Amino acid sequence: MATIWAPITNGNLTSEDFRTVLTEYGITTSMSRRARCWDNACSETLFGSLKVERLHGQRFITRRHAKDEILAWLLWYNQSRLHSTLNYVSPMQFEKHRLADQAKQASP
Numbered sequence: 001m002a003t004i005w006a007p008i009t010n011g012n013l014t015s016e017d018f019r020t021v022l023t024e025y026g027i028t029t030s031m032s033r034r035a036r037c038w039d040n041a042c043s044e045t046l047f048g049s050l051k052v053e054r055l056h057g058q059r060f061i062t063r064r065h066a067k068d069e070i071l072a073w074l075l076w077y078n079q080s081r082l083h084s085t086l087n088y089v090s091p092m093q094f095e096k097h098r099l100a101d102q103a104k105q106a107s108p
Contacts, residue, residue: 046077049077050070050073050074050077053073054069054070054073055069055070077091078090078091078092079091079092
C-alpha cells in the first residue's frame, strides 16, 4: 500500500534529513516547492467544488451512501460539467479532443 506524506506546515518537515527518512520507509512526499503555491491548485479546486456543490449540508446514513454520492458527483464532474479553463467542455471531452489532435499530428 502506498503512503503519501502531505504536511500542513513546512519548516523542519522539508529538511533533507526528514525527506531521507520518509524515502527509507517508502513514503512519497507531497509538498509544494518553495514559491510554487499552484502545485496543488487543481486538486484543491476539485475538492472545494465537491464540498460546495455536493456535500455541503448533507448527512449520510452510511459510509456507502457517502461514497456513492461522491462517485456520482465525480462522474458528472468529469463527463458533463463544463469547465471554463477547458474552453467550456468537460474534462472527458477535452481529453478526447486532445488525443484526437495528437493522433492527427502523429499520422503522416
